[in-house]
Amino acid sequence: MHIVLDETALAAAGQGNVLASRLIHRAHAEPDWFLYAPACVLVEADRSRPGTAEHIAALPGVTVLDLDLPAALAVAQQETWAVAHARYAAQPTADRPDGAIIATTAPKRWQGQPVRTLDLTP
Structure with missing residues (x-):
């Protein structure tokens, strides 16, 4: 299972969202579960809730995805970096x-996009 966290999911994890916490736990405890936090998503989450990026990056079950050249080119074509980097990572x-x-906790944002979503809304 490969899951990319968007900035709403990162904020939810920092606010005690049970579903987000379960994902993080499974990614740490189960060998076939992988959680990803794209760098641009970390930046956006940290802007809205300072300390989020450092907290998420320190979790052993979360892999931070760098903004490499292919990702940067994909991000450059979109309006928001966080959404573009999450979409690229997926x-x-x-x-x-x-x-x-x-x-995500904002599944409507992803409607019409070529991605699958997991609604973390409590």
Whole structure:
């Protein structure tokens, strides 16, 4: 299971959202669960809730995805960096042939986008 956290999911995790906490726990405890936090998402989450980026980056079950050149080119074509980086991270890759699911508390934002979502709204 490959899951990309958007900035709303990161904020929810910092505010005690049970569903977000369960995802983080599973990614730490289960070998076939992978959680990703794209760098641009971390920045946006930290802007709205200072300390979020450092907290999430310190969790052993979360992999921070760098803004490498292909990601930067994808982000440059979009209006918001956090959404663009999350969407880019959810696309299929050699390691994730089926892509990843985006965990969010704002699922309507992703309607019409070529991604699958996991609603973390309590």
